[in-house]
Amino acid sequence: MMKSLLLLALWAAVPAGAAETAPRVDFSSFTLPNGLRVILSQDACVPVVAMAMIVDVGGRHEARGLSGFAHLFEHMMFEGSKHVPKGGFDQLLESYGGDNNASTHTDFTFYYEEVPSNALPIALWLDADRVGALDIAPESVKNQIEVVKEERRMRVDNEPYGSLLHVEMASHTFSNWQNAHPTIGSFEDLDAASLKDVRAFFESYYSPDNIIMAIVGDIDPAQTRKLVESYFTSMPAKARTKAADVTEPMPAGERVIKLVDTHAKLPALGFTWKGGPERGADDYYAMLLLGKALFSGKSSRLYQKLVKESPAAVSLDGGLGFPLSDADEYKAPGAFGGFVVHKREKTPSEIKMLVEAEIAKVAAEGLAPAELERIKTKFRSDWLRGQETRLGRAQRLLYATLLDGDPEAANRELPRFMAVTSGQIRSAAAARLVPAAATWFELAAGEDK
């Protein structure tokens, strides 16, 4: 009974944050001698801890012939380690009421566990065992290749628009193979994967100095630091091959790609511009808000234009990063793009004209003051919501550390967004969303000819 009384008291006592920004995420950080960077942040409102780990390897780091390896490896991390049998990772974590998952992105791989706070030592033990002594058994590799192929069938090959969004848009937007190949990989490369390749990938990238860890929630920071040290200090850092060159040549004029999707019932028009700005650059904040103005919600410009006024389209999506990554999770060069599912009686060029006209308008006039205020208010509210969960805060601290080089950047981001002007959005649109640099994807619905 005492325990729950304590919890309820804490629930009421946490002060609200400042009105115009977000409450600060307080944290401490340290680096172990082997290079492992660790960020700790305390919050005892609910007896839950999020423990997240970012590994600085994603689809873009893969070598030719090894497409899909970062993702395959994400699967392998759940297949057992020196003291944890195959299947034991999920089983043990779940037996303490925890949950976990992982995701592979173009620029990194993300792992997390969310556990009742008493079980944090279990999560650390599990992560230490898999990072320090992963068991790369031949039958696990074989099995996970099948699982990954099945995932590709489900998400890409058997899903309307899956191939366009997950494979074609990247492959035609970029010309450097590092950026252009799909993170999900190809069947050929996966089938050809040897045990040696898989082991070499682990040795290359899963080294403590290539990993950042964040622990957020109901913890005592000093004691948690000792706990992390006891589990991770003895792990040696490993040598890595040089990072792949991801530079991208300038776009060589406007292109139109025509595709057929046998699973789609409605036609669609996709479009991209390569070269999304680097995080931290003024254009990054402007382009992200521009994406919201064009695509986000019923009040957005393209929704109003395409779904409501004309009405030519059924649904749309897009923004900074689209469709290769979320806006806040890429390293340059990124993309800016959109995807419109439209009515069968409309032609791709009719949709294209409407999209181009709206973008030209922003590039000439910027956003109206009331529109910009609305978008910022909504953005701030979404930002706060993203900070509600311990995992949300852990993720933000890790992204800031990996992509901005400093966890404190997580606390600086929101004011930067709030400072964006209409003029900055106008000039970013004018400079970056130029017609001559666009790639258009005309997708027809129906049988392959």
Add this chain to the structure above:
Amino acid sequence: MIVSLLLLYAALAAAAPVDMSQPPEVEPMRAVKLPPRCEWKLKNGMTVVLVEDKRVPLVTVRLAIPGGEAAIAAEDAGLIDALAELLTDGTAVKTSKQIAESAELFGGALSADAEPDLVVLRASALAGKADAMASLLAEVVRSPSFPEAEVALRKANMKEELAASRAESDFLSGVTFYKKVFAGHPYAVTAPTDASIERINRERVVAAYRRLFTPSGALLIIVGDISRPDAESLVIKNFGTWQGGPAAKDAPPVASVKAERRVYLLDRPKSSQISFILGNSAIREDNPAYFDLLIANQVLGGSFSSRLVRDIRETKGYTYRIGSRLEHRLTGSLFKIRTPVRTEVAGQALAAILDHLDKIRKGEATAEEIKQAKAYLAGSFARSLETQAGVADAVLKIRASRLPADWYDAYVDRVQAVTAAGAKRAAEVFIRPDELTIVAVGDASKAAALLSQFTKKPIVAVDQDGN
């Protein structure tokens, strides 16, 4: 508690280098309950539940109106869905665009969804702007105008959306599954048809609105950084003068008739996978056997380390996604398994799934499996309380399903009280392989032969509407 945790961490930290051979010993989980809530009723019949939660400067709201998709005839399928969508498409003084802009200006969102038994409006705002949110919420609920042009647009888009949904196996298998498993009951209809969309017009939308939208029986849940006096005045100002007739009636009870196992097949040529849904009717959450069944389901397919995932996905590699769950409507519940598998192994996959159903019914789960299932459910509950939306949805669940007020306060204890024998008993009674409704969506030229071994009766071919 904090002191003992410190001691535990200190003890572990002192043992350097750490012993990796065994997982560390840890303390029991800290107890967790729904935060305190207060409740009052307006004279017009609307109930208000308030949870003060100052963890973030936001306010989250749910407004639930009794009478959802099950409150209309099958020929009007999609009408309540259209009505819910149209609530935010125009009021006496605002256009659709102005409504969306107002919502962004309070830093939030406002949306309405038709569920089987309810229409639920969801809204959120920055704490300082809760007034503006409540005012807009009341406006769309009390004076929607359903403009002709918006109704026509919604209707046209519903046709396109239906066409798009029909490209997805998961959608198609769901339509047929509910149609068969709830046959003859309003819950059987989960999607519109071309014909039912054609029937939608402004008169029918307005009539449905007048019938369902009344303060009597309505439930307003407020969770967030707002005091009781502020919440009271905000509610009175915006909903105090709302008047209306009696609340919509509950859906009729789902009849419990003994079914026979049937296999339904929808042809989706060239599909590289077969999407399966299989299930049978189950029990409400206030049934005395519910927690036994919940644990049995958890062991079977409720999480990543459950038997179905470990075997069908991890060991056999037949699928990327598989799971079993208990699903609830107000007057009917289901046990359900869903998985897409690749076509060549569909027969083996279904045989393996049925084998797991047999095992969970005939043998007790191990102590380890039971312990794990319990901890998972308890831990998941703790995690769900991290957000205002999680707290609001928990309160909505208790009220909408008419569960006892202490349902979530006693949740962890009831989960912990389940025994292996109890879970087996519940599985035997409520998981019924001989009565399964099995729906498969895939390339019929290959699937028919693979599936005939699973039914004594002929396989029933169905169309995209589940007929």
